[in-house]
Amino acid sequence: MKDGECLKAYLYAAEAPGNEQKEKFLEFLSKKNGGRPVTLEWVKDKSLGNGFKLCCGSEIYDWTTEGRLRQFKEMIDDIDVSETNDVVGLVKENIKNWKLKIRADETGKVISVGDGIAVVSGLDRVKYGEIVAFECGVKGMIQDLNYDEAGVILFGDDNEITEDSLVYRTGKTAGIPVGDAFIGRVVNALGEPVDGKGEIIAEGYRAIESPAPGIIDRQPVDKPMETGLLTIDSMFPIGKGQRELIIGDRQTGKTSIAVDTILNQKGKNVICVYVAIGQKASSIANLVQNLTVSGAMEYTVIVNASAGETAPIQFIAPYAGTALGEYFMNTGRDVLIVYDDLSKHAIAYRALSLLLERSPGREAYPGDVFYLHSRLLERSAHLSDERGGGSMTALPIVETQAGDVSAYIPTNIISITDGQIFLESDLFFAGQRPAVNVGLSVSRVGGAAQTKAMKKSTGSLRLDLAQYREMEVFTQFSSDLDEATKKQLVYGQGLMRLLRQPKNHPMSQHQQVISLISALNHNMQDVPIDRINDINNNMLEYFEDMYPEICSSIDSSGTVTDEQIETIKEASKEFIVSQIK
Structure with a gap:
């Protein structure tokens, strides 16, 4: 509006204002707008009772019962009860001292609404990411800013939002309540x-x-952030503060790896946050049941944005889960956060972007989809001692199509994370669980995140497995094998069988170390393939009964001495020989 141009204001009230009231309104409005001349028009509205609404441009001074109640509710919501034990007394004091403020609510109007998206006009000073409230009580977040309108993603049912209904600025950004009371609970985004x-x-x-x-x-x-999975802890160790991608086709055990890692944190003072994006409600119910039975819900928070939720809710879910994790991390604790899965998260964001009429790019994803995940995963870190020394370790999960790791979303997240665990369908269907492909999996932190005991016991495991895979391919073209090659094949098959691990049965550190030292010493060379896992389990029970000091020493110190290694080699060899006989 040009300087000096006359402003037009509207007074919505049941009765017309008197001359004196009108003069006061005009004086107030002129003063608020830098001395500009103002005209006032009365609009009869009997529904307002004794209250009134004064509208000038996009600003509304709401003196109705609803407006006053809204101010009162905001005051209650803003009370900080975290630093007092007398919550009731604090609330009473705030109510006693509360005074109604003369304030302008910046409002706009809904142009169109549908599919969880509202397009609004009139919010001239609104910011990207700001929360806005609609007349019906539904809230949304500004996700798109144009010259004369804004796109809002809705956090509720859009059936009650109609064209021309009012929308209010709140001045707040999207957030989530946090606290220790969330541990053991299932919450939405x-x-x-x-x-x-x-x-x-x-x-x-x-x-x-x-x-x-x-x-x-x-x-x-x-x-180390130990997963309890022998394959991963020995060859692709994960450290506290690391981001390790779990990637593979549908139904190859990606979620099982994440759940086993959560189960393995029992008694290790780690808070786990599991963010479910686009999962079936039945799957989450089974997960909660599994974690409850195992005692893992005592240190776990589940943030659920199931497949039945709208795209905006699925979009904000991982950020909400990360905010919860950051609360615990900033208090000096270790956090493990699982995003299951970011493929569905990207699909939800793509749906939002297309509905907001943004230009699609590769595979119809918007151009900023890389930034979508980078700004999420960069928040995982191992904080300095000055910041409390807490950590947040991220296990993002990504689903591939027919093992195609070169697709848009997988390549994006591979470039953001510090390594990936690639699960192969052929291995899974062959009975190798977890179906980790040793050649394509990697940890960019590596031995820095391993205990000394695990480093010593791992030895040449990865090299031996690589040689076995090469020989296995070679044997397809030749049936006449020499004795040394046959022996190498049997040894490799034994290692692969040893790395099989039942679902929901993570191994402790001493179990992993003893198993590896025994296997890499060729003690299991003559054990029939189908008996390896049973004999290994019996051997671990034998060590826990006969050598408890070695087991407790490995678990508590994370180291194993040369003398203990020799004891493990000799004792395991004797036990395995006795089992074969």
């Missing part, structure tokens, strides 16, 4: 409980989007 166990008392509020820790605030990744 807005932090609301969905497990039927009652309300959660939050200790604070965190924005779902926040900057990743800088270089100065981090320290090297050098502490």
Whole structure:
């Protein structure tokens, strides 16, 4: 509006204002708008009762019962109860001292709505990522800014939002309540409980989007985050603060690896956050049951944005889970966060972007889909001692189509993460569980995240397996093999069988170390393939009964002496010979 141009204001009220009231309104509006001349028009609205609404441009001064209640509710919501034991007294004091404020609500109008997206106009000063509220109570987040309108993704049912209905700025960014009370609970992407166990008392509020820790605030990744899976801990170790991608086709055991890792954190003072994106509700129910029976829900939070949720809810779910994880990390604790899975997250974002009429790029994904995941995964870190020394380790899961790791989303996330565990369908169907492809999997942190005991016991395992895979291919073309080649094949088959591990049975460190030392010493060379796992399990029980000091020493110190290695070699050889006989 040009300087000096007359502003037009509207007064919505049941009765016409008197001359004195009208003069006061005009004086107030002129003062608020830098002395510009203002005209006031009365619009009769009996539904407002004793209240009124004063509208000038996109600003509304709401003095109705609903407007006053809205201010009162905001005051209640803003009360910080985290630093007091007398919650009731604090609330009473705030209510006693509360005064109604004369404030302008910046409002806009809905142009169109549908598919979880609303296009609004009139919010001239709204910011990207800001939360807005609609008349019906539904909230949304600004996701698209154009010259004269804004695109809003909705966090609720859009059936009650109609064309021309009002939308209010809140001045707040999207956030989630946080606190220790969330441990052991199942919540949605807005932090609301969905497990039927009652309300959660939050200790604070965190924005779902926040900057990743800088270089100065981090320290090297050098502490192991043990998965309990022999294949991974021995060859592709994961460190606290690392981001290790789990990638593979549908139904190849990706979620099982993440769940086993959660189960293995029992008693290790690690908080686990499992973010389910686009999963079936029945799958999440089974997961909760599994974790509850195993005692793992005592240190786990599940953030569920199931397949039945709208695309906006699925889009914000991993950010909400990360905000929860950051709360625990910033208090000096170790956190493990699982994103299951980011393929569905990218699909949800693609749906939003296309509905917002953004230009599609490769595979119809928008151009900023890389930034979508990089700004999420960069928030995982091992914080410096000055920041409390906490850590957040990320296990993002990505689904491939027919093993194609060169597709858009897999290549994006491979380039962001610090390594990947590739699960191969052929290995899975051949009975190798977990079906980890040793050749394509890698950890870019490597031995820095291994204990000394695991480093010593791993030896030439990866090289032996690589040689076996090469020989296995060669044997397809030749039936006449020499004795040394046959022996190498049997040894490799034995190693592959040893690396098979039942679902939901993570191994402790001493079990892994004893198994590896025994196997790499060729003690199991003469054991029939189908008996290797049974004999190995019996051997581990034997060591726990006869050599408990070695087992406890490995678990507590993370080291194994040369003398203990020799004891393990001799004792395991004697035991295995006795079992074969």
